[in-house]
Amino acid sequence: xxxxxxxxxxxxxxxxxxxxxxxxxxxxxxxxxxxxxxxxxxxxxxxxxxxxxxxxxxxxxxxxxxxxxxxxxxxxxxxxxxxxxxxxxxxxxxxxxxxxxxxxxxxxxxxxxxxxxxxxxxxxxxxxxxxxxxxxxxxxxxxxxxxxxxxxxxxxxxxxxxxxxxxxxxxxxxxxxxxxxxxxxxxxxxxxxxxxxxxxxxxxxxxxxxxxxxxxxxxxxxxxxxxxxxxxxxxxxxxxxxxxxxxxxxxxxxxxxxxxxxxxxxxxxxxxxxxxxxxxxxxxxxxxxxxxxxxxxxxxxxxxxxxxxxxxxxxxxxxxxxxxxxxxxxxxxxxxxxxxxxxxxxxxxxxxxxxxxxxxxxxxxxxxxxxxxxxxxxxxxxxxxxxxxxxxxxxxxxxxxxxxxxxxxxxxxxxxxxxxxxxxxxxxxxxxxxxxxxxxxxxxxxxxxxxxxxxxxxxxxxxxxxxxxxxxxxxxxxxxxxxxxxxxxxxxxxxxxxxxxxxxxxxxxxxxxxxxxxxxxxxxxxxxxxxxxxxxxxxxxxxxxxxxxxxxxxxxxxxxxxxxxxxxxxxxxxxxxxxxxxxxxxxxxxxxxxxxxxxxxxxxxxxxxxxxxxxxxxxxxxxxxxxxxxxxxxxxxxxxxxxxxxxxxxxxxxxxxxxxx
Amino acid sequence: xxxxxxxxxxxxxxxxxxxxxxxxxxxxxxxxxxxxxxxxxxxxxxxxxxxxxxxxxxxxxxxxxxxxxxxxxxxxxxxxxxxxxxxxxxxxxxxxxxxxxxxxxxxxxxxxxxxxxxxxxxxxxxxxxxxxxxxxxxxxxxxxxxxxxxxxxxxxxxxxxxxxxxxxxxxxxxxxxxxxxxxxxxxxxxxxxxxxxxxxxxxxxxxxxxxxxxxxxxxxxxxxxxxxxxxxxxxxxxxxxxxxxxxxxxxxxxxxxxxxxxxxxxxxxxxxxxxxxxxxxxxxxxxxxxxxxxxxxxxxxxxxxxxxxxxxxxxxxxxx
Numbered sequence: 001x002x003x004x005x006x007x008x009x010x011x012x013x014x015x016x017x018x019x020x021x022x023x024x025x026x027x028x029x030x031x032x033x034x035x036x037x038x039x040x041x042x043x044x045x046x047x048x049x050x051x052x053x054x055x056x057x058x059x060x061x062x063x064x065x066x067x068x069x070x071x072x073x074x075x076x077x078x079x080x081x082x083x084x085x086x087x088x089x090x091x092x093x094x095x096x097x098x099x100x101x102x103x104x105x106x107x108x109x110x111x112x113x114x115x116x117x118x119x120x121x122x123x124x125x126x127x128x129x130x131x132x133x134x135x136x137x138x139x140x141x142x143x144x145x146x147x148x149x150x151x152x153x154x155x156x157x158x159x160x161x162x163x164x165x166x167x168x169x170x171x172x173x174x175x176x177x178x179x180x181x182x183x184x185x186x187x188x189x190x191x192x193x194x195x196x197x198x199x200x201x202x203x204x205x206x207x208x209x210x211x212x213x214x215x216x217x218x219x220x221x222x223x224x225x226x227x228x229x230x231x232x233x234x235x236x237x238x239x240x241x242x243x244x245x246x247x248x249x250x251x252x253x254x255x256x257x258x259x260x261x262x263x264x265x266x267x268x269x270x271x272x273x274x275x276x277x278x279x280x281x282x283x284x285x286x287x288x289x290x291x292x293x294x295x296x297x298x299x300x301x302x303x304x305x306x307x308x309x310x311x312x313x314x315x316x317x318x319x320x321x322x323x324x325x326x327x328x329x330x331x332x333x334x335x336x337x338x339x340x341x342x343x344x345x346x347x348x349x350x351x352x353x354x355x356x357x358x359x360x361x362x363x364x365x366x367x368x369x370x371x372x373x374x375x376x377x378x379x380x381x382x383x384x385x386x387x388x389x390x391x392x393x394x395x396x397x398x399x400x401x402x403x404x405x406x407x408x409x410x411x412x413x414x415x416x417x418x419x420x421x422x423x424x425x426x427x428x429x430x431x432x433x434x435x436x437x438x439x440x441x442x443x444x445x446x447x448x449x450x451x452x453x454x455x456x457x458x459x460x461x462x463x464x465x466x467x468x469x470x471x472x473x474x475x476x477x478x479x480x481x482x483x484x485x486x487x488x489x490x491x492x493x494x495x496x497x498x499x500x501x502x503x504x505x506x507x508x509x510x511x512x513x514x515x516x517x518x519x520x521x522x523x524x525x526x527x528x529x530x531x532x533x534x535x536x537x538x539x540x541x542x543x544x545x546x547x548x549x550x551x552x553x554x555x556x557x558x559x560x561x562x563x564x565x566x567x568x569x570x571x572x573x574x575x576x577x578x579x580x581x582x583x584x585x586x587x588x589x590x591x592x593x594x595x596x597x598x599x600x601x602x603x604x605x606x607x608x609x610x611x612x613x614x615x616x617x618x619x620x621x622x623x624x625x626x627x628x629x630x631x632x633x634x635x636x637x638x639x640x641x642x643x644x645x646x647x648x649x650x651x652x653x654x655x656x657x658x659x660x661x
Numbered sequence: 662x663x664x665x666x667x668x669x670x671x672x673x674x675x676x677x678x679x680x681x682x683x684x685x686x687x688x689x690x691x692x693x694x695x696x697x698x699x700x701x702x703x704x705x706x707x708x709x710x711x712x713x714x715x716x717x718x719x720x721x722x723x724x725x726x727x728x729x730x731x732x733x734x735x736x737x738x739x740x741x742x743x744x745x746x747x748x749x750x751x752x753x754x755x756x757x758x759x760x761x762x763x764x765x766x767x768x769x770x771x772x773x774x775x776x777x778x779x780x781x782x783x784x785x786x787x788x789x790x791x792x793x794x795x796x797x798x799x800x801x802x803x804x805x806x807x808x809x810x811x812x813x814x815x816x817x818x819x820x821x822x823x824x825x826x827x828x829x830x831x832x833x834x835x836x837x838x839x840x841x842x843x844x845x846x847x848x849x850x851x852x853x854x855x856x857x858x859x860x861x862x863x864x865x866x867x868x869x870x871x872x873x874x875x876x877x878x879x880x881x882x883x884x885x886x887x888x889x890x891x892x893x894x895x896x897x898x899x900x901x902x903x904x905x906x907x908x909x910x911x912x913x914x915x916x917x918x919x920x921x922x923x924x925x926x927x928x929x930x931x932x933x934x935x936x937x938x939x940x941x942x943x944x945x946x947x948x949x950x951x952x953x954x955x956x957x958x959x960x961x962x963x964x965x966x967x968x969x970x971x972x973x974x975x976x977x978x979x980x981x
Contacts, residue, residue: 114695114829118702121725123704128717137717148728148828155793155829157775169827173735177727184723191711529714563730570731574738583768583798 008077012159016107018150020046023104025143026120027097029127029136034094035082041075045101071102093126113154117147132392134526145170176570183562184469189555190535208286209455211248213258213434214398219390219411224452226536227284228436230291231448232345234278238294240438242330244290244458244471245450247435249309251344255352258417258424258432261309261344269336270296271468276327286318292435292450294328295471301325304500308341309431334460335468342462345429352401353421370463373426377419378477384408386415388479391523412475412482416457419474429462433471437482456482561647585637585646592630599658609635624656630656688740688835690733696830699729729830731763736831739824742770743795745778747817750807750843752971754936758806759843761817765793765801772797774826780807781821781836812847812932812975816840846971851934855941858914879903884965889946914960915942915949917970932974939974943967953977 024046031039075098076086083091100119107113124140148170153161161169208228210217227585229245250258276298283291291304291312301324304312348357360373385408392409395402400421403414408417410618423430437456439448458473473483533541542550550558592614593603601616613631617624633649636642692700703726710718744766750759767773773795793799802981809815816839882891882902891905917938922931935953942949943962949970950960956973958966 108828111695111698114698120696121702121706121721125709125718125721128715128721129713132717133716137720140717140721144724149829151830152826155775155826158794160794161774173728173827174724174730176731181720181723181728181732185720186724188719188723191714229791530720533716534714534902566727567730567734572732575741 012153014159015113015150015154016050018146018153019107019113020050020104022143022147022150023100023116023120023123025146026123026127027100029131029139030093030097030123033130034090034097037078037082038094038097041078042097042101045105049104068102068106075102081631088127089126093129096126102648110154117150120147131394132531134523137526141174144174148173180566182561183566184559185533186538186541187555187558187562189552190533190538202660208288208452209247209434209436211260211290211434212248213220213250213413213432213457214256215392215395215403215410215414215415215417218455218457219392220415220433221455222390222411222453224532224534226452226534228286228450228452228454229281229283231282231439231450232280232446233448234280237441237448238277238330242294243438243448244295244433244456244473245436245439246295246297246310246433247292247431248290249307249311249460250432250434251309252347253349253417253421255349260311261307269334270298270329271333272296272298272329272337272371273331274329276329278325279325280323280325282323283318289314289317289320291324293326294330296329296332296334298327298329303607308337330338333468335463335465337469342429344425345431345462346424347419348424352398353425355401356404356418356421357396357425359404360422364426367426370428370461370589373423373428374461374472377422378472378474381415381419381474381477386410386478388415388475388482390527412457415474415478416459419459423459423461431460431469433458433460437473438530571656585634585649588646588650589630589634589638592634592653592656595653595656596627599660609638620658626658688737688833690737690831690833692830693825693832697731699725699830699954703729706934728821728828733831734829735827736824736833738771739773739826740822740833740835741775743767743773743822744897745820745837747805747820747837747839747841749841750817752844752846752968752975753809753815754846755809755812755848758811759804759809759815759845761807761841761843763803763805765795765797765803767797767799767801770797773824776822777825778803778805778820778822780805780817781819807843808842809845812845812929813979814842814976815845816842831924844972844975846938846975847929847932849933849937849940851925851930851937852923853937853941855915855938855945855947856917858947879905884963888963894971915947916960917942919953928978932977936971936974939967939970 010584027042031042033236075095076379079091079094079098080086083094086095087092096119100116100123103112103119104468107116124143127136127140145167149163151168152166152169153159156166208226209221248260251261252259277294279294281292291314292300293312296310297312300312304314307313363373363376366375387409388411389409390411392403392411392414393407395407395414397448399414400418403410404418420432434455434457436450436454437458438454441448441451458471458475460469460471462468464472529537539550542548546553547558589609596616597603599620601619603612607615609631613627616627620627630649633645633652636645637649703722706718706725707722709715710722723847746764746766748764750761753759763778765776765778773793776791777790777792793801793803805817805820807815807817818838820837820839821834822837823832825832879892879895880903882904892903892905895901895903896936917935919931919935922934935951939949939951943966946962948960948962949966951958951973953969953973954977956977958969958973
């Protein structure tokens with residue numbers, strides 16, 4: 001039943017305002033991320049729409065066919081120019097934003113109205129691919145409130161409800177939904193992996209190490225408890241600050257992203273000392289082509305090859321769990337590399353990282369040897385106010401400069417990227433290595449478990465032919481515990497930056513720190529219990545509540561039962577309210593009738609209160625007085641509108657306890 | 662609560678609520694087109710959440726799904742417990758619309774928002790675009806117009822009351838049946854010239870013809886007299902309801918006879934012609950009677966008389 005919306009918009013211009021508000025709320029987090037022209041386009045079209053609230057649709061110039069096609073071409077072209085593709089996360093979101101505001105322009109029917117709202121919901125959803133913090137959750141709740149209030153306002157056809165009542169209704173709906181949301185969240189069977197291949201830029205969701213490094217790519221992994229691989233050592237397990245599990249090596253950066261070089265080169269030249277460590281790796285499926293090995297691998301498994309930067313790669317992706325034996329030298333020197341490679345290890349993106357490059361060059365001038373520059377950088381990280389945190393502030397335009405000079409909060413990828421840029425600026429060839437650091441010994445099985453949360457990135461710098469490629473872990477300069485004792489100890493530490501104004505007052509400082517720690521603890525819970533609630537955690541939760549080895553069938557059974565229960569409780573609550581007597585006088589009079597009826601005097605459908613009272617009094621002379629006064633008061637409230645009799649009626653009925661005869 | 666695809670495809674099959682009883686069990690509910698689209702959207706979003714293993718996406722999908730479920734109950738509640746009374750409509754002429762007063766009793770219920778009540782003929786029946794808000798405890802009055810194409814009786818038939826409040830994702834509806842009917846007079850049509858008068862000087866000389874006739878005195882008002890012949894000035898002086906009488910040639914009586922209608926054979930056209938004459942005669946203030954097969958009414962005048970005659974025309978040849 002389509003409702004003629006143009007008429008609705010005429011009678012109720014606020015419907016358009018509400019719709020615009022919801023769309024804006026949903027798009028806002030994206031607008032801060034997308035290229036500026038998209039945000040401008042959105043805002044301009046929105047204002048244009050609001051300044052032309054109602055018109056017959058075919059008189060809109062902009063939404064005429066030609067106009068629409070032109071807009072579509074501009075949009076597609078613009079998005080392609082900005083992203084180089086129309087697929088994937090970022091370009092997809094950009095298109096969605098533009099689509100939402102375009103749809104806002106051509107609302108002609110009820111369906112258009114709803115579709116605009118639905119696009120808004122997709123915008124909310126896609127926001128979670130970028131951020132899943134607690135503030136995001138709060139923001140989303142507010143957005144949802146406005147969404148529901150918009151729908152309620154649209155369906156309030158005579159538009160009588162106040163803004164407050166709409167929001168209250170929306171809030172009530174959300175609150176009532178809460179129990180079911182919890183149950184669904186806890187019991188809905190979690191899949192172990194994606195249903196199909198994710199777009200290339202879907203970093204947010206992948207639960208494994210990628211061969212690209214962007215700000216946030218590793219900190220996201222650190223939420224995951226999933227096992228990356230397990231290692232059985234032939235001898236003793238080496239010290240944990242030696243446990244660098246080498247993965248992809250990254251050379252090139254565009255200012256944001258670091259990518260590897262895939263040249264094959266079987267001749268790795270390496271000086272070694274001492275005996276190698278022998279071990280067996282049981283690698284979980286990664287859907288990637290490289291293997292992990294302790295730095296530095298001395299040999300390679302069959303069917304694999306070395307690259308010139310000592311990655312071990314396979315020809316095909318690792319689709320199922322594999323097991324391979326390795327030998328590694330912990331004491332090694334990677335000597336000699338080609339001129340071209342060293343040249344490549346100095347590449348810097350154009351027009352990026354100006355401040356960092358300047359700093360690097362200054363160090364170059366101040367310091368004597370390359371090693372001095374490296375030490376300068378590590379001291380810089382150690383002595384300035386840098387923080388090691390899982391949830392750094394968003395870096396928008398220049399991840400290195402903003403990190404180094406503004407936010408100073410970062411995870412290992414931030415430190416590594418910034419360090420390499422500084423080194424390259426100082427003329428020292430440097431490259432990034434991604435992999436895992438550490439791992440936890442399982443005392444029961446005497447093996448090492450390396451989880452996704454142990455994902456790490458570090459740097460290698462070329463310190464001349466004498467020393468070759470040397471590993472430098474800038475994260476260790478900021479958070480030595482990260483390497484010494486592992487990620488678990490490193491992270492919960494306070495990362496609170498006390499504002500300057502509060503630093504002089506010890507009490508204020510303490511309170512601020514306390515607040516910060518509390519917030520951090522809450523965030524930690526959120527990360528562990530909400531964001532990190534995956535299949536592993538779910539089965540652990542099910543074990544804890546006594547549902548050992550619950551399979552999908554059991555979960556679906558639980559869910560069905562929960563939904564039915566929810567339905568019954570909700571229905572009971574809602575319908576009980578509707579049965580409640582809205583008329584207090586009638587309520588109490590009915591009670592009186594019920595009590596008399598128990599004595600055998602039932603009211604007839606033909607009887608008014610007075611007739612009933614007269615008949616009752618004839619039967620029960622002992623009650624005549626009470627009956628009379630109750631009836632009088634009831635009549636006074638009901639028919640004479642005397643509200644002050646209501647209290648008396650209530651009191652009398654409460655006292656009215658006729659004995660059966 | 663019956664939420665059934667079959668009922669949506671073949672609505673009107675489900676049992677209805679009797680007029681005058683509370684709408685309780687016989688409420689049907691099904692997602693609207695927007696609601697179906699919404700559930701499709703939810704599935705897409707859920708697949709996205711699974712694929713990206715995104716916890717907050719899961720939360721969003723579950724929240725929306727729960728709200729969807731709760732909204733269904735809200736929609737259902739918006740109809741539940743109403744008592745709908747359909748009252749007889751005033752007689753109308755064929756071709757017009759009968760207006761059936763509707764009384765919606767919400768004296769036991771909470772506030773209802775944006776209800777639409779409309780006649781239900783088939784699944785293409787649409788709402789009126791006129792929505793009712795009923796306050797808690799209100800006895801709400803409204804009406805439904807039913808076209809009356811032909812003489813006889815018109816019934817409101819099955820009414821449908823619908824609600825999509827609060828989110829428009831579900832539509833709840835209920836059918837109300839009633840036995841109420843409205844009389845439909847034939848549509849007046851034909852030759853407006855009256856047939857010849859029957860001169861008669863009987864005692865029924867109470868016509869009020871034209872102002873040119875001489876005033877001849879008063880008599881007491883009798884039921885059936887035209888209100889136009891009442892002497893209002895006398896009435897205003899509180900001297901009783903008196904009828905002005907005139908002498909002259911005005912004591913004419915008109916017997917409208919079936920056979921006088923020029924179009925023999927076609928019953929409906931004869932009835933329309935007689936109807937037109939009846940109205941003309943009443944308008945002009947004549948005394949008139951009606952003779953049609955199976956029915957005869959002596960001359961008379963006034964609202965009640967007119968209604969009797971028209972009713973005879975309306976029900977001519979009908980079993981009821």
